[in-house]
Amino acid sequence: MREATRVFGADAGLFGLSLSLAAGEVHAIIGLNGAGKTTLMRAVLGMLALTGGTVSIDGTPLARVPTVTWSRVGHLVEHLFAYPELDTRTNLEVAARLHGADSLSIPGIVDTAISELGLVRYAQVRAARLSQGNRNRLGLAAALQHDPSLIVLDEPTNALDPAGVILLRELLLRRAEGGAGVLVSSHHLDEVARFADRISVLNHGQIIGSLAPGEHDLERAFFDLVHADDERRAP
Numbered sequence: 175m176r177e178a179t180r181v182f183g184a185d186a187g188l189f190g191l192s193l194s195l196a197a198g199e200v201h202a203i204i205g206l207n208g209a210g211k212t213t214l215m216r217a218v219l220g221m222l223a224l225t226g227g228t229v230s231i232d233g234t235p236l237a238r239v240p241t242v243t244w245s246r247v248g249h250l251v252e253h254l255f256a257y258p259e260l261d262t263r264t265n266l267e268v269a270a271r272l273h274g275a276d277s278l279s280i281p282g283i284v285d286t287a288i289s290e291l292g293l294v295r296y297a298q299v300r301a302a303r304l305s306q307g308n309r310n311r312l313g314l315a316a317a318l319q320h321d322p323s324l325i326v327l328d329e330p331t332n333a334l335d336p337a338g339v340i341l342l343r344e345l346l347l348r349r350a351e352g353g354a355g356v357l358v359s360s361h362h363l364d365e366v367a368r369f370a371d372r373i374s375v376l377n378h379g380q381i382i383g384s385l386a387p388g389e390h391d392l393e394r395a396f397f398d399l400v401h402a403d404d405e406r407r408a409p
């Protein structure tokens with residue numbers, strides 16, 4: 175993403191934002207409420223039209239990214255992929271088909287995803303009746319089951335219990351070890367510090383600095399960056 179711009183208001187939107195994601199890398203975006211994390215994720219996925227700048231995948235601008243590349247993307251941003259009247263298993267079968275999986279391989283893919291996300295007890299439960307956390311798990315299963323090479327997740331742990339947080343962390347680390355690039359946003363510094371290779375700080379729609387995941391007092395370093403940026407902006 176280079177110089178991405180989309181302005182909603184004086185300090186709302188994206189303001190010439192550039193970022194990169196390498197294969198095998200977990201890049202976390204940290205920011206306060208309203209910093210622009212969801213907006214950034216939507217722009218990365220082409221869900222939001224930019225007024226300036228470009229987003230490319232493997233060097234190809236989004237508008238020219240072929241379907242086969244999109245089928246190698248897994249994302250969970252804002253709305254999770256689930257039909258409320260379909261059960262967990264059927265939702266995952268539909269998601270696998272949409273990602274281009276062949277019919278013969280779908281049952282195996284779905285079984286693995288259900289087991290990986292701890293959804294075995296809920297395989298026959300309609301999405302509408304799942305708890306918020308289990309709906310989130312379903313969305314993550316749909317985003318990850320086709321073994322994507324680019325993973326984009328917006329605040330994926332918000333509704334997860336501690337077991338789910340650990341499970342997701344391990345899943346993402348495994349995917350990154352397998353060569354996937356993972357772009358993930360969060361409010362929780364301690365959580366991303368456990369698995370991110372790189373942490374970028376977003377404030378008012380701009381990347382204002384980065385934090386080293388092993389840094390001693392991450393929280394303090396984060397607020398130092400944010401406060402310095404806020405002061406710079408103060409009239």
Ligand SMILES: Nc1ncnc2c1ncn2[C@@H]1O[C@H](COP(=O)(O)OP(=O)(O)OP(=O)(O)O)[C@@H](O)[C@H]1O
Nearest residue numbers: 182185186187205206207208209210211212213214
């Ligand atoms: N479509 C839109 N129209 C107008 N303003 C918008 C739109 N989308 C987002 N915004 C504004 O852009 C800013 C960033 O919103 P965004 O949802 O990206 O923040 P966030 O960092 O994801 O916040 P949170 O942590 O609360 O989820 C906010 O001020 C929001 O109100």
